[in-house]
Amino acid sequence: MSNKHAVVLLSGGLDSATTLAMAKAQGFICHAVSFDYGQRHRAELLAADAVARSVGAVEHRTMRIDFAGIGGSALTDFNIKVPEQQGQQTSTGIPVTYVPARNTVFLSLALGWAEVLQCSDIFIGVNAVDYSGYPDCRPEFIRAFEQLANLATKAGVEGTSQFRVHAPLIDLSKAQIIQRGMELGVDYAQTVSCYQADLQGRACGRCESCGLRREGFTALGVADPTRYQSV
Amino acid sequence: MSNKHAVVLLSGGLDSATTLAMAKAQGFICHAVSFDYGQRHRAELLAADAVARSVGAVEHRTMRIDFAGIGGSALTDFNIKVPEQQGQQTSTGIPVTYVPARNTVFLSLALGWAEVLQCSDIFIGVNAVDYSGYPDCRPEFIRAFEQLANLATKAGVEGTSQFRVHAPLIDLSKAQIIQRGMELGVDYAQTVSCYQADLQGRACGRCESCGLRREGFTALGVADPTRYQSV
Numbered sequence: 013m014s015n016k017h018a019v020v021l022l023s024g025g026l027d028s029a030t031t032l033a034m035a036k037a038q039g040f041i042c043h044a045v046s047f048d049y050g051q052r053h054r055a056e057l058l059a060a061d062a063v064a065r066s067v068g069a070v071e072h073r074t075m076r077i078d079f080a081g082i083g084g085s086a087l088t089d090f091n092i093k094v095p096e097q098q099g100q101q102t103s104t105g106i107p108v109t110y111v112p113a114r115n116t117v118f119l120s121l122a123l124g125w126a127e128v129l130q131c132s133d134i135f136i137g138v139n140a141v142d143y144s145g146y147p148d149c150r151p152e153f154i155r156a157f158e159q160l161a162n163l164a165t166k167a168g169v170e171g172t173s174q175f176r177v178h179a180p181l182i183d184l185s186k187a188q189i190i191q192r193g194m195e196l197g198v199d200y201a202q203t204v205s206c207y208q209a210d211l212q213g214r215a216c217g218r219c220e221s222c223g224l225r226r227e228g229f230t231a232l233g234v235a236d237p238t239r240y241q242s243v
Numbered sequence: 244m245s246n247k248h249a250v251v252l253l254s255g256g257l258d259s260a261t262t263l264a265m266a267k268a269q270g271f272i273c274h275a276v277s278f279d280y281g282q283r284h285r286a287e288l289l290a291a292d293a294v295a296r297s298v299g300a301v302e303h304r305t306m307r308i309d310f311a312g313i314g315g316s317a318l319t320d321f322n323i324k325v326p327e328q329q330g331q332q333t334s335t336g337i338p339v340t341y342v343p344a345r346n347t348v349f350l351s352l353a354l355g356w357a358e359v360l361q362c363s364d365i366f367i368g369v370n371a372v373d374y375s376g377y378p379d380c381r382p383e384f385i386r387a388f389e390q391l392a393n394l395a396t397k398a399g400v401e402g403t404s405q406f407r408v409h410a411p412l413i414d415l416s417k418a419q420i421i422q423r424g425m426e427l428g429v430d431y432a433q434t435v436s437c438y439q440a441d442l443q444g445r446a447c448g449r450c451e452s453c454g455l456r457r458e459g460f461t462a463l464g465v466a467d468p469t470r471y472q473s474v
Contacts, residue, residue: 078307113352121309148396164347
């Protein structure tokens with residue numbers, strides 16, 4: 013076990029909870045960070061706090077970002093409807109739930125915090141299998157950010173640390189992610205994946221994210237601990 | 244003159260005011276953005292608004308960023324003293340006024356907004372001559388961000404736009420920047436460069452940024468319109 017520190021992006025969803033548990037299992041002392049960007053599914057932020065405690069991050073910060081002023085996504089703009097059919101996308105294959113430059117902004121802030129903490133490892137739970145439509149969930153994006161990080165920062169330039177962006181879920185299916193998390197003791201009942209969860213964190217059961225999550229539990233053949241809104 | 248739109252980062256300082264005027268002179272319809280990141284020198288934000296109006300941006304937004312929670316810089320952390328000698332740096336040549344990953348975060352948010360506006364040009368007033376100590380003011384950083392932008396975004400992936408990050412001041416001296424701005428009619432009395440300006444936007448006259456600015460006017464042989472705090 014190392015005593016290295018890492019910044020872990022934690023949304024409160026299934027993927028990032030698993031990522032945090034994987035970082036911890038690799039021996040990292042984990043500093044979790046969530047972003048309050050005016051997302052519809054604010055129950056995520058409460059879930060993130062519960063997950064950070066139960067998985068065992070040494071601290072958990074929530075940073076506010078003014079994404080709502082930008083608009084342009086169903087996740088932050090109340091004039092754009094969250095699609096209730098799985099797989100509903102724009103004509104070009106990118107979902108309307110895509111938030112412009114979201115992971116670039118998240119990683120940038122995580123990078124700033126990592127630099128202050130003098131740590132060089134950042135974990136992000138992006139996944140290129142289920143979310144292949146999101147440009148900022150692809151391996152080439154992660155590699156480009158890693159290159160940028162080493163040019164952008166004092167630590168990178170001085171050579172005191174070489175930044176690494178870990179994306180351990182990138183090639184896993186949802187079922188594989190859940191399996192790995194269960195091995196590590198993640199309590200998925202605490203996590204919220206739904207794009208339009210209610211304030212109690214109960215899922216709609218109809219959006220794309222709910223669909224992908226449910227299929228993961230089904231494919232693995234384990235009970236789905238998700239709390240759904242009564243219909 | 245084109246009718247292309249651009250997002251222009253505008254701090255309220257001398258450099259970004261000049262950059263905005265240059266973007267406008269190139270025929271861009273300019274959407275200015277400032278960032279409220281808990282900086283000590285908040286008079287900058289008021290100055291940015293005045294500059295946006297007088298240079299003629301079509302809109303000006305100020306986005307809040309939670310940098311204060313990160314700390315680590317004399318510009319956001321009241322426990323770190325702003326140096327009052329020009330050129331005072333850390334032992335490795337990077338100023339204590341460096342804000343971790345600042346330009347990465349600023350450009351990321353600008354990128355998100357550009358994508359929503361469906362424009363592919365971003366202007367930033369970084370300068371590698373006077374600010375050679377800042378890693379995120381170098382040409383290689385700008386190029387790396389440009390590469391990232393085209394991988395990170397829907398517009399980049401779909402090929403609907405190829406992002407360009409313009410840094411027109413990057414190789415200019417402060418005197419050259421001022422000369423160009425004066426040719427374009429920039430009113431530098433509106434701008435605030437000081438790291439610890441008072442609420443009326445009056446400069447301390449002692450910090451590194453004040454020194455570089457004053458030297459620029461002196462080198463050019465023109466009157467310095469800066470309003471200084473009485474000593």
